[in-house]
Structure formats: C-alpha cells, structure tokens
Amino acid sequence: MNFFDRLHDRIRTVDSVVSVGLDPDPSRIPEHLQEYDLPRWAFNRRIIDATHEHAAVYKPNAAFYEDPDGWAALEETIAYAHGKDVPVLLDAKRADIGNTTRQYAQLLERADAITVNPYMGRDSLQPFLANEEAGVFVLCRTSNPGGADIQDLELETGEPVYERVAALADLWNENDNVGLVVGATQPEELEDLREQVPDLPFLVPGIGAQGGDAEAAVEYGLADGVGLVNSSRGIIFAGENDGEEFARASGQAAKRLKNRLNQYRED
Numbered sequence: 001m002n003f004f005d006r007l008h009d010r011i012r013t014v015d016s017v018v019s020v021g022l023d024p025d026p027s028r029i030p031e032h033l034q035e036y037d038l039p040r041w042a043f044n045r046r047i048i049d050a051t052h053e054h055a056a057v058y059k060p061n062a063a064f065y066e067d068p069d070g071w072a073a074l075e076e077t078i079a080y081a082h083g084k085d086v087p088v089l090l091d092a093k094r095a096d097i098g099n100t101t102r103q104y105a106q107l108l109e110r111a112d113a114i115t116v117n118p119y120m121g122r123d124s125l126q127p128f129l130a131n132e133e134a135g136v137f138v139l140c141r142t143s144n145p146g147g148a149d150i151q152d153l154e155l156e157t158g159e160p161v162y163e164r165v166a167a168l169a170d171l172w173n174e175n176d177n178v179g180l181v182v183g184a185t186q187p188e189e190l191e192d193l194r195e196q197v198p199d200l201p202f203l204v205p206g207i208g209a210q211g212g213d214a215e216a217a218v219e220y221g222l223a224d225g226v227g228l229v230n231s232s233r234g235i236i237f238a239g240e241n242d243g244e245e246f247a248r249a250s251g252q253a254a255k256r257l258k259n260r261l262n263q264y265r266e267d
C-alpha cells in the first residue's frame with residue numbers, strides 16, 4: 001500500500017498530524033537510563049509508550065544514531081514503533097551518485113519513508129522514487145536561517161530555487177510517493193508552495209523549539225488532509241527535569257500539540 005494512503009489511515013485513526021521527532025541527544029537522556037546497554041533505545045521506548053496514541057509518524061533523525069550502538073538503538077526503535085502501528089519516517093536527508101544512492105535507498109527496507117536532498121538532481125533520487133511503497137520527502141524550503149542562502153536565490157525566470165525544486169518534485173511524483181519538506185518558520189513560502197503544488201503533502205518541521213507557525217503549518221502543510229507537522233525536542237524533552245517520570249510530560253506535550261494543530265484542521 002502506498003505510503004500516503006497508509007499515512008491517511010493513520011491520521012484518521014489517531015486524529016493527529018503530529019510527527020514525533022525521535023532525536024535522542026545522548027547528553028539529554030535522563031540519568032537513570034544511562035546505565036542501559038542502549039540508552040537511546042531505552043529512552044525512545046518510553047517516549048513511544050507515552051506518545052504513540054498521538055503520533056501520526058515517528059521521525060528519527062539519522063544524525064542521532066550514526067554509530068554502532070546508535071544503529072542498534074534505531075533498529076529497536078523502528079521495530080517497536082511498527083509494533084504500535086506507527087509508520088516511521090527516517091530523516092536521513094540522503095542522495096548521491098547512482099551507485100551510492102542505491103545503497104542509501106536500502107534504508108527504505110526498514111523505514112516507511114525518508115527525507116532526501118535534491119541538490120544532486122533526479123538520478124541521485126531515482127532509487128527512492130522508484131520505491132512505490134515508500135514516502136520520499138524532498139527538502140524544499142528548510143526551517144533554518146541559512147535556508148535562504150541557496151533556496152531563496154532567484155533564477156533567470158524570476159522564480160526562487162525552492163519553487164523550482166517544488167516543480168521538479170511534482171514531476172518526480174510518478175508513483176504518488178513524493179512530499180516536500182517546508183519549514184514552519186517560513187509561513188509565506190508555505191502558502192506559496194501549497195498553491196503551486198496542491199497535491200503534494202508536506203512535512204513541516206520547526207514547531208516548538210524553533211518557534212515556527214503552527215497555524216500556517218496545518219493550513220498549508222496538508223494536501224487533502226494528509227501531511228505532517230513535526231516537533232522533536234519540544235516533545236521528547238518536555239519532561240527533562242522530571243527524572244524517572246520524564247515520559248509523562250512527553251505524552252502530554254504530544255497530546256497538546258495534536259489538539260492545537262487539530263484546531264486548524266478542516267476534517
């Protein structure tokens with residue numbers, strides 16, 4: 001089944017478009033979990049237990065797992081999320097020449113969807129795009145301040161680079177498996193892009209710790225009710241000072257964000 005159909009069903013089941021970002025910064029994992037063999041997995045398991053009823057997806061960012069213990073923690077985390085019926089969007093921002101990117105694309109044997117970087121062009125994304133079952137979120141207008149350095153540059157046609165990326169992503173969407181990544185810190189760009197590519201679902205990060213616009217994220221991020229609004233630190237570290245009770249605050253933060261976003265959803 002196509003990823004966006006599965007996501008549609010998941011959004012309906014939990015009545016939520018919240019993407020819970022699993023970015024377990026080792027320096028912020030509570031003291032009592034540091035003795036476990038895999039503290040990141042011990043942490044994520046408790047976060048998943050506390051938040052899954054509010055999670056449309058989990059979005060682990062690969063940067064927090066790129067070492068041997070990290071990969072083991074990620075494997076456990078993905079399997080556990082799947083056990084709770086929650087799809088996993090691996091935030092890997094990959095792409096490379098064909099021979100290399102074919103290896104990267106194997107990440108989709110584990111995760112249900114992935115973020116990719118369009119800078120190297122279509123062939124660098126082909127193995128991801130060819131996977132009909134998986135979701136492929138193309139970085140378009142990112143949430144960070146430096147996102148303007150390249151993405152806002154004007155082409156000869158007068159359009160900014162990020163709009164060209166959106167147009168290309170729309171062309172690459174032959175399997176109905178492509179979405180865009182557009183930051184909640186960019187509400188005007190969100191609005192423009194929604195008008196430009198009405199059918200592409202967006203992953204909208206930048207809510208919470210980065211101070212993005214939740215209303216714009218929902219109003220423009222969803223295509224026919226399907227899309228994702230991510231918060232990572234704002235959910236997983238909500239109970240940072242609560243010791244062994246840390247996960248309860250994460251559950252409350254996920255529920256609060258769900259309810260806040262639902263105020264702006266139309267269906």
Ligand SMILES: O=C(O)c1cc(=O)[nH]c(=O)n1[C@@H]1O[C@H](COP(=O)(O)O)[C@@H](O)[C@H]1O
Nearest residue numbers: 061091115142143183205209210231232233
């Ligand atoms: O691709 C992403 O998810 C992403 C794109 C972007 O433009 N901005 C952005 O913050 N992200 C990711 O979304 C998450 C945001 O984390 P918080 O700021 O803690 O909510 C991190 O994993 C970022 O890498």
